[in-house]
Amino acid sequence: MTTNPDSTRRVTMRDVARAVDMSPMTVSRALRGDETVNPKTRATIRDKAAELGYVYDTTAQAFRTQKSGFVAVTLPSINNANFAETFRGLTDALAGSGLQLLLGSTGYSVEKEEQLVGQLLTRNPEALILTGGHHTDETRKLLGAARIPVIEIWDLPDAPLGHVVGFSNADAMADTVAHLASKGHRKLAFLGASAVSDWRGAARRDGVIAAAAKLGLPPVTMIDAGQAPVSMRDGAQAVAAIGPSIADFDALVCVSDPVAFGALNACRRLGLDVPGDLAITGFGQFDVAMVSHPRITTVAVHANEIGARAADVLRDVFAGNNAPQVIDVGSEFQPGETS
Amino acid sequence: MTTNPDSTRRVTMRDVARAVDMSPMTVSRALRGDETVNPKTRATIRDKAAELGYVYDTTAQAFRTQKSGFVAVTLPSINNANFAETFRGLTDALAGSGLQLLLGSTGYSVEKEEQLVGQLLTRNPEALILTGGHHTDETRKLLGAARIPVIEIWDLPDAPLGHVVGFSNADAMADTVAHLASKGHRKLAFLGASAVSDWRGAARRDGVIAAAAKLGLPPVTMIDAGQAPVSMRDGAQAVAAIGPSIADFDALVCVSDPVAFGALNACRRLGLDVPGDLAITGFGQFDVAMVSHPRITTVAVHANEIGARAADVLRDVFAGNNAPQVIDVGSEFQPGETS
DNA sequence: CGGTAACATGTTATCGGTAACAACAATTGC
DNA sequence: GCAATTGTTGTTACCGATAACATGTTACCG
Structure with a gap:
């Protein structure tokens, strides 16, 4: 058991670096899978990190790189199978991209949405996905100033804020x-x-x-x-x-x-x-x-598809490709036995 | 219109401070509503911050204070009215506490849960709420090392990781x-x-x-x-x-x-x-x-209550009070017309 | 009127990673 | 055998807010 100078302090890259007698920079590279690090060195570092119980600090990364890794999403309600399905479509399509969804629900209120957007923006999301095309003026102002991609889903707004994935x-x-x-x-x-x-x-x-x-x-x-x-x-x-x-x-x-x-x-x-x-x-x-x-x-x-296509748009935008401004996923009449 | 040295750079507290000829510290205090700041000063700072389109950076705060403001939650599925209701109960009860929920879904898989917990922990959540009482050994290890409150909900596990809010x-x-x-x-x-x-x-x-x-x-x-x-x-x-x-x-x-x-x-x-x-x-x-x-x-x-009581536990724990280790919210048989 | 308390604001160092650049060793080509 | 290239690791500075401490100012008291 290695002696710990301060048992309450978190284990940082510096600690791992000391343990393997390398610079923190190399540890950083190794843990992120940088190819330039010697495979053997990488393995040593990874093992030591695991041994020390090192937990990567995404907050510090987000702060340093000024990229939060968050995509903020607002839904009117999560207790709605269709919105939940859209969220799932988003989650699945974004899995592996390193992006994490930050969810907020508006309770079908544009005022609540405004407040929520204000909150979410303080987390520096890399994009914002809003359900619906109706927003307060203040919300529009906030989003205009935020300079991040905005996608409105589930509607085809007359005056879109950015991209749109929805239907009429x-x-x-x-x-x-x-x-x-x-x-x-x-x-x-x-x-x-x-x-x-x-x-x-x-x-x-x-x-x-x-x-x-x-x-x-x-x-x-x-x-x-x-x-x-x-x-x-x-x-x-x-x-x-x-x-x-x-x-x-x-x-x-x-x-x-x-x-x-x-x-x-x-x-x-x-x-x-x-x-x-x-x-x-x-x-x-x-x-x-x-x-x-x-x-x-x-x-x-196409609730799931709305989420999946929104994720596609994000990928395109982040990759610098230009994504379609409006995607109409349509809807289909389904005759049943009640009419 | 004030001249901006670099139009792409984000507006920081320093910018606001310069604009009102005060130190960033005072701006920080003013924006957080610190009572020690002169009310007039506070108003001036707030106005100028709004004018400059300043957006508070919660990431930087989280980094500096080592408190993320996140509570991580895992649900088997969000497309389930009862789990969604628990999430709502949590959200409502935590509203105004300054805590933000970070949601992940496990798809009813303990392996997916393990992976998810690993991801969520890198965001330094202040607490973790897990649905269910079955976890992989690795998950248990991760949570043991994390030194944050853990609440298991919806079950009454034989070997709880921490607090429990559930029923049999x-x-x-x-x-x-x-x-x-x-x-x-x-x-x-x-x-x-x-x-x-x-x-x-x-x-x-x-x-x-x-x-x-x-x-x-x-x-x-x-x-x-x-x-x-x-x-x-x-x-x-x-x-x-x-x-x-x-x-x-x-x-x-x-x-x-x-x-x-x-x-x-x-x-x-x-x-x-x-x-x-x-x-x-x-x-x-x-x-x-x-x-x-x-x-x-x-x-x-009592899906909503599970969320609400879990939030109560968190409040108690954060306040340093000792919260009940196990809360059994029970359940009630409801005769209907199909039996 | 001098001294202390209450109020208001400022200074310094720091949280944990990583971009940009530097530096050195090993390898290659001619 | 030496310059150029490739591979690998290190150094420095910084992202934006804030805890802890320091300082200056005004109010109040006997």
């Missing part, structure tokens, strides 16, 4: 509405969040309204499911609150699959037949929509 | 089995992951077996739903693969609510009545269990 939520609804109209459904209702907090939800709502108008359907009725994020429970409660007269509508277009699932099961409890008495559609191709009996008509989104 | 997965199943037995169900099957990867799932399985044995029920049949994480789809596929003979069992105990939901809907597709032909139970009180019609019999876990 409004367009995605057009197919759903067309499908419903083709089945003879005319009286549509839209079930979604009330507030303007959920901009993706609002875009879907507007898409439904526009598509219905274009097809000559009567005005779409809005049903309030509460504050974003709207859950299964919210969908069920909204339908339960209305009662059997929900079937006065021909079709209930829901902002997401969980909401649609809640609505579907509330309808069942009311003794209504879906789609006989009322058609129901969702959004996002969540597992619950595919497994549910009946299967819920939905729109498939 | 095995005990939780006892009530479920007792309930099923009281309803006259004797032939039980357990539907869960095959591999030993999901230790919590295995603990539940063992709990079912033990409880059944204790009540004098015949041996429990194991049904393989594939590799962890087992999803709704896996649950549905497993039942579909077996077909109507699944009703030869009296009750199907599922490792989680999503699996139970998949099984339930697969049964429906087979024309089986639940619970008439077959009782089904789940675990975790996921939304889908509560909203489903019929409501799925389940076990309520």
Whole structure:
């Protein structure tokens, strides 16, 4: 057992260097796998480092090199299978690149996002990935000054901050509405969040309204499911609150699959037949929509791909290649058994 | 517009200090809200910092103070409502403490966990929160050497690494089995992951077996739903693969609510009545269990509370108070309409 | 009015790596 | 056999904030 001058102090490269009688610089090179270091020397250093219980200090590296190795990501909520899947896509695609994701959730609030971005920027992230295209002016200012790549995902913003990997939520609804109209459904209702907090939800709502108008359907009725994020429970409660007269509508277009699932099961409890008495559609191709009996008509989104493509953009940008400014990953209408 | 010596260089405290003709130390104090700084001075400094677009460098702070401000967290998967909820509980409880969560997911693999822990430790986290109580020897060694608080959550390990906030997965199943037995169900099957990867799932399985044995029920049949994480789809596929003979069992105990939901809907597709032909139970009180019609019999876990209590432990430990070594948050059997 | 306390600000050294450059040894080519 | 090249290791300075200590200034007291 080697004597330790101060048992509480951390083991540094200097300690390893002393132990192998080399300069810290060589240790640094060896531990990072620099080819110029003699293989034998490298092995000696690595062994000694392990023996001493040396732990590399990424903070010091980040400080010295002014590269944090972080990519900051904001999500509205991590408790959402689709956003979680995007995060996973990012993580997987970035694995091995030496980049670490720094996650923050905004709770669907642009003010919270602003605060979060401010916090995250103090960690010197090498890039910032924001879910959604709506931000406060202050957020835009912060990001403009930050001089790092910014990617907005899950939307196709009118005024992008930088790169974009997303799809049109409004367009995605057009197919759903067309499908419903083709089945003879005319009286549509839209079930979604009330507030303007959920901009993706609002875009879907507007898409439904526009598509219905274009097809000559009567005005779409809005049903309030509460504050974003709207859950299964919210969908069920909204339908339960209305009662059997929900079937006065021909079709209930829901902002997401969980909401649609809640609505579907509330309808069942009311003794209504879906789609006989009322058609129901969702959004996002969540597992619950595919497994549910009946299967819920939905729109498939490419949550994982959004993350993977965002990672591609980052790789390109970091490599100095120019990456596409806007990547539209699209979405696909998925007819189910509820419409 | 002030002249900038080098337009690409970042704005530092020194720059702010020069601009207000003060020392960097005073700027440092002012920006951190040190009371000893004259309020007027503080305001001047803050204004000038904002004007110059100064962004605080947490990396430099972390380096200088040797306190990263990070708490590392490992989750088996973030695409799981319960783990996501625990993360949220942690985030909320830690908000305002100046601590930032550093998240990594292990994919239900202890080897991946080992690698992840190694990575996370290089960031000098001030504490480490691990989901689960099973780790490789190397992981245990790393954590032993790290000399930071470690909290294991979601389990009650036999040999804890440090603090524990969890519950007994095995005990939780006892009530479920007792309930099923009281309803006259004797032939039980357990539907869960095959591999030993999901230790919590295995603990539940063992709990079912033990409880059944204790009540004098015949041996429990194991049904393989594939590799962890087992999803709704896996649950549905497993039942579909077996077909109507699944009703030869009296009750199907599922490792989680999503699996139970998949099984339930697969049964429906087979024309089986639940619970008439077959009782089904789940675990975790996921939304889908509560909203489903019929409501799925389940076990309520306190996912959010696990996060919140873990944060409490951290606060205590950092404050130098001694925190409880093991916090059992328990779980509650929740009868539903599927049993 | 002198001395001490309370307040406000400044000085110095440092956290642990690594870029840039320097230096020396071993090898190669002619 | 000597210059040029390649391979390997070392030296120096620095990234940006802040703990610890020092210093100057004003307020207050008997």
